[in-house]
Every structure is written in C-alpha cells, then in structure tokens.
Amino acid sequence: MSPPGPLEFRPLATCGRFDQAAGCTWRSDQESFPVVGVSLYFDLVAATALVALASLVIFLIYAVFTYGPVIGRIFELRPVFLPLRVSPEDLGEPVRFTTDDGLELSGSFLARRNSQRVGLLVFCHEYLSDSWSYLPYVDYLRDLGYDVFTFDFRNHGASASAPDYAPLQWATDYEVRDLRAALACLRNRPDHDQAGFGLVGVSRGGSTALVVGSEEPDVWGVVTDGAFPTRGTITAYMFRWAEIFVRSRVLLALFPSWLYSFLGWVSLLASQRRLKCRFPDIETAARRLSPRPWLLIHGERDAYIGPEIAKALFDHAREPKEMWLVPAAKHNRCRECEPEAYAARITEFLGQHAPRRPVTSGAESHACGCLPVFRRAGSAGWFTQARPQRHGLGHELIACPRPLPSHVADHQVVFRPAGGEQRPPARPGVSRPDAACRRRPAPVAA
Numbered sequence: 001m002s003p004p005g006p007l008e009f010r011p012l013a014t015c016g017r018f019d020q021a022a023g024c025t026w027r028s029d030q031e032s033f034p035v036v037g038v039s040l041y042f043d044l045v046a047a048t049a050l051v052a053l054a055s056l057v058i059f060l061i062y063a064v065f066t067y068g069p070v071i072g073r074i075f076e077l078r079p080v081f082l083p084l085r086v087s088p089e090d091l092g093e094p095v096r097f098t099t100d101d102g103l104e105l106s107g108s109f110l111a112r113r114n115s116q117r118v119g120l121l122v123f124c125h126e127y128l129s130d131s132w133s134y135l136p137y138v139d140y141l142r143d144l145g146y147d148v149f150t151f152d153f154r155n156h157g158a159s160a161s162a163p164d165y166a167p168l169q170w171a172t173d174y175e176v177r178d179l180r181a182a183l184a185c186l187r188n189r190p191d192h193d194q195a196g197f198g199l200v201g202v203s204r205g206g207s208t209a210l211v212v213g214s215e216e217p218d219v220w221g222v223v224t225d226g227a228f229p230t231r232g233t234i235t236a237y238m239f240r241w242a243e244i245f246v247r248s249r250v251l252l253a254l255f256p257s258w259l260y261s262f263l264g265w266v267s268l269l270a271s272q273r274r275l276k277c278r279f280p281d282i283e284t285a286a287r288r289l290s291p292r293p294w295l296l297i298h299g300e301r302d303a304y305i306g307p308e309i310a311k312a313l314f315d316h317a318r319e320p321k322e323m324w325l326v327p328a329a330k331h332n333r334c335r336e337c338e339p340e341a342y343a344a345r346i347t348e349f350l351g352q353h354a355p356r357r358p359v360t361s362g363a364e365s366h367a368c369g370c371l372p373v374f375r376r377a378g379s380a381g382w383f384t385q386a387r388p389q390r391h392g393l394g395h396e397l398i399a400c401p402r403p404l405p406s407h408v409a410d411h412q413v414v415f416r417p418a419g420g421e422q423r424p425p426a427r428p429g430v431s432r433p434d435a436a437c438r439r440r441p442a443p444v445a446a
Helices: 028-074 131-145 173-187 204-213 232-245 251-255 259-277 283-288 309-316 339-353 362-366 408-412
Strands: 094-100 104-110 119-124 145-150 197-202 219-225 295-298 323-328 370-375 380-383 413-416
Touching: 028 232, 028 259, 094 173, 104 131, 104 173, 104 232, 119 131, 119 173, 119 204, 119 362, 131 323, 131 339, 173 204, 173 219, 173 259, 173 370, 197 204, 204 283, 219 339, 232 283, 232 309, 232 362, 283 309, 295 309, 295 339, 309 323, 323 339, 323 370
Parallel strands: 119 145, 119 197, 197 219, 219 295, 295 323
Antiparallel strands: 094 104, 104 145, 370 380, 370 413
C-alpha cells in the first residue's frame, strides 16, 4: 500500500501511532511539522548557549591577561610595617630544631613561674617581628601556670634563612612547616605536655596557627590576633580598588562577584609559581578547626584587614568559637588599645579550654592595679609589660613582680592605670613594694 499523499489530512493525535487502516506509520508533511519545529527550537538554544559560553571564555581570557598582572603586583607588594621589637632579659632555655626541609630554626622554652602546670602555649610572631615579641602578649600567663614556647620563623630573627624564599605578609607552606617542626620538637622533649598545645598567633602567625591547628590532633585551642585569609583578603582588595584599574564604568558594573574570586584564584596560582611557595587555604582551615576552640581578636579600625574580612573568616568556622572586635584598634593594635581587657579575654578563654585549670583567675589577675605600658618603636601605640598587683596603700599604683627588662631604657615609659590617666612618679621617701623594678616616667608629648 502506498503512503498517504501530501494533501491528505490526519489528526495530530494520530502522530506516532500505528495506523491500522493504512497498515503503516507513514505521516503527512503537516504531521511532521511540529517535530521539525521542536528540533529547530532546541538547535537554536544550543547555538545560543555555545555563543554565550565562547564569549564568556574570551572575556575571562581577556580579564586574566589584562588584570591578572595588576592583581599579582598588589598581592606581592610588601607593606611598610613597624613590627614589635623586644629584647627581654629572661632568655629562657635556648632551643634549636630542624624543619623537614633541613632548615635550622631558633626558639626558646620559657617555663611557668608556678608549680602547677596548666598547659603549654606556642607563640607565633607577626611578619618581620621575632620570637621575643611574645613578651607583652603571653608572658604574664607564665604566672598562671602556662609554659611558653616561642620561636623565629625562617628568614626572621635568629633562625636560618632559606636562600630561595622571600617572606611576605601572607602565610605560606613554609611558615606551616616551621610551626609543625616546632610542635614536633616539643613532642620529643622529656617534659613534653601530653595534653598537647595551645597556639597563640599574631597576624600572619595567627593564620599559620589556624592551618596547623586544624591538622594537628593534639592542639587544644587557638587564639589569633589580626589573623586573615589569603584568598578572602585579596578578593576584598579587588573590590576596593577595582575602580582605579578598570576604566570602563559599564564594564565594572557588569563584573559579577564570582569574577573577582576567579581572578584572585588565578593570580594566586601565578604568584605561587613565581615565589616558589604555596598559599594554604585559611578559610578551609577555619572550617576544619572544630572541635578545637578558637578566639578571634581583631581591630574595628584595621585599615589593612578590614573587620568584614575577619567576620567572613569567622563565619567559616564552626563552634566552639568566640570573636572580639576591639573598637578604635588598628592592625595588631588591639592589645595596645585595651591592655587590661585584652589580657582578661585571653586569660578567660584559655582558662575555660586549657587541659588544666589555672591557679588564679584572669579577673583576679587583671582587674586591679595599673599596667606599665611601653611605646612601640616608631609608633604612637603602647603595649603592656607586667601584670598588676595590689599593695594596700589606699590607691592603686604601678607594681611589677620582677625587674623590668633592659630594653625599657630604649623606649619612653609612662605608667597608666586602667582609667587611662597618668600617675605621677613616687615621692621620695615613700616605701612601695617592688621598688627595684620601678623607673621614673619619661615625659610624654600630648
């Protein structure tokens, strides 16, 4: 039987069915029209998608080659820092240890001043500083039963320098190696604390502490001051400075947020090849830190690492975690703005999570008396040195439990109570405890 003619009408409902009367499945040209229309529609959609994808790829290539070098230069730029420099008289026990890539690092083990051990703290200094900067941050905790281990990262202080590595303000796999080597050294000591370690890090040292703390099972807590993520920070910088480098307002308005992240990621990969190092993912480390507790301290007026960057990093972490934003504090200046509250916060946090309970609570140690504060070299800021004491003279005066280090002579010194007003020097003939550790205040410009 011949197929239906081209002018023969059949209902569309019979399309695709076996025609018993005709004994075949032949369809007229009118019946095949809907099938051809649907196929053409999908062909047009696929062609449009391919054109859009090709345009996107071309645009990404253009953006990478146009703005990638600019981002890389900004990322590798070394900012001008005034790092904290301290030369204490208590050198502790000198320690030398070797990293897994054969570099010898220098550190010091400073024993607690209390008979009861509460825990072992490992201090990670900021970029361009050294191991002795632990003094204003955690030295007072030795009076509460904490042992302190502090060390110099490679290319800093007394540690050896890697010839093919130029440190930046960003945490790299080299700093991670150094901290891992420090923990391995402490585990091999005969007085090793089986309960593990608490990590305290400042700025880049805090970012390194997050990475290592998220990986080492014997870390029981992490405290960071000014820590920051690499990828999140460079993305925030791109949002901040995009108007400077992108001339077209229309093009800038069309940039989606994921494009900034993509360009930052590509620039990081290029910088890793040039600098011969790897930048660990700080956000992932924060997410993996739990169940270890984390105290994040950051300045609300931080011009380098804005508080929104710190909040975004904090949001990646799970409980237990605490965040303290210090009003009016700039980068690495939280302790100088709120010295008493700073010490109390850290003491309380460590007291809650340390493997053993401290002998004296932070409230008793820091709610009384005045703190001697020292000017950071080349800076208008101040940092605390000694723990306060009561002495029963009717009003609170400066007191320190041990002689001040010799480096104090290199700084202007003023004694300030918790209220912020300056105390006059002691009158001649007035007997006060710890008189040997007092120094006459130097005049301070208003």
